[in-house]
Amino acid sequence: MSEKVLMKGNEAIAEAAISCGCRHYFGYPITPQTEIAAYMAKRMPKIGGTFLQAESEIAAINMVIGAASAGVRVMTSSSSPGVSLKSEGISYMAGCDLPALIVNVQRGGPGLGGIQPSQSDYFQATRGGGHGDYHLLVLAPASVQEMAAMTVRAFDLADKYRMPCMLLADGTMGQMMEPVELGESTGGTVDKPWALTGTGMSRKHNIINSLSLTPDELERWNVDRYARYAKVERDEVLYEEYLCDDAEIVVVGFGIAARVAKNAVNAARAEGIKAGMFRPITLWPFPKKAMFERAKTARAFISVELSMGQMIEDIELAVRCTRPVTLCSRVGGMIPSPAEVKKSIEDAHAKLDGRN
């Protein structure tokens, strides 16, 4: 399939997953991501795959653990409250070094919250979400095309680094329709000698496990895992810069917020304000090196978020507080308008006078 088709973001994720060899999906219905499950329910039986609606998000993620242990490409998807329920299993996956894709099409919280778009699971996604020292590799698409492309990338990275990857989208990205071009099948080529296939009476039994009651052994497992994370931080950072080279004000946003930010930057430029946009594509690893470099030329940063201000902390850490960082955000399912973002650019610009 290489012609352009019009698809919902959620459906693009599902079809992209199938295109790269994912034949196992376990999920539980929750708005605004249920189209992924519905799409899988239709497609999987026709291609010899498994779609299974679990009794809970908890069961679904544990089914993912089972299938990942068996060495196949597997995914689940949910939205914010459901991802909280999956967090126990995600911690186990990290502790067992199991590759899989977890999609979070975020909605407003906390608690049951709402069903409209949000980015308020940023902390949960980028800090791991469950117990223990671990990270997910977190990708944040900003178009339906990227929903598809990053699904494939997430599977590849999960296999490469033996870690769970998360696609962090939001209700807007999941529901909106855009033209998308789906690539050819790429995946499933990584050798998995650790997988549970049965010994065939020809090798020692494989054990997949996160338990060690020996402190120095458990410490070593953690240290080894973080050595792998260091490689991810070195090699897998992705970001986009738009009109940043001469920008005095840099607006930072991911996903849907970046699209609004881009419009606001254009509007500000039309009025002579040198604004640019910086879009982290990997949220973990956060593009902190590139942002630190950008802080050498930019004079102020604005974090545009659909949360009360979560990514702003990573921006402040990345620029090491060498530049002022302000927040432009809406929550509860609201999205900042281009006018609101432009106003925050103007405010930041007005405060520049007298500063170097």
Place this chain on the structure above:
Amino acid sequence: MTTVFDRPHALTDVPMHYCPGCGHGIIHRLVAEAIDSLGIEGKTVGVASVGCSVFAYNYFNVDMVQAAHGRAPAVATGVKRARPENIVFTYQGDGDLAAIGTAETVHSAARGENITVIFVNNAIYGMTGGQMAPTSLPGQVTQTSPYGRDVSAVGYPVKVCEMLSQLDGPAYIERVAINSVKNIRAAGRAIKKAFRYQTEGKGFSLIEVVSTCPTNWGMTPAKAMKWAEENMIPYYPLGVYKDKYAGDAEKAR
């Protein structure tokens, strides 16, 4: 010289961590004997749970994964759906299967998932040091029911076989015990049948094994066996609770 007794091949040759007199040793052996006798060791995948039997992954000589507390049937479902040609079993205690994992137990049974569940019921939480279990008997003294299980306050024990046998999904549900040689032999036959059913694609099997916990019951192993016989078995009657294919062998004759 003829060998008349040996370690089953499906058990690894390592020292077990179980307390002296614990029922897990017997039940591990029965599971391993079933795997040996069906010749399925090379394609079997086991799922260890949380509790005293967590280290089962070291003892069974098959590929193993360790599941979060209560989630073993869901993990087993994932393995089985990914590799239907493999034989997949879980090994779970009463807290794991009948308290925190009730939903996973009920729904894997309702789906008729083609897996085998070995459920060890010793009416107490062993690993955490003897707390009340969902299967602790009325009046049973534990660390968290120090005045005896008060059913007016904490309710009644969960009878897993009785409950699951009401579902259409399961193929085979039986409760066995290890308090006597006769019962141990019957338990072995039931466990083997459960695995055989899976190889024949017959669907979900659960074997509940009434076992003992001498350490946390505060008894000698011999006294614990007696206690199980006199107190547990009357509350948890042994027998076949469901067998969709009962009589098939006779029909075939």
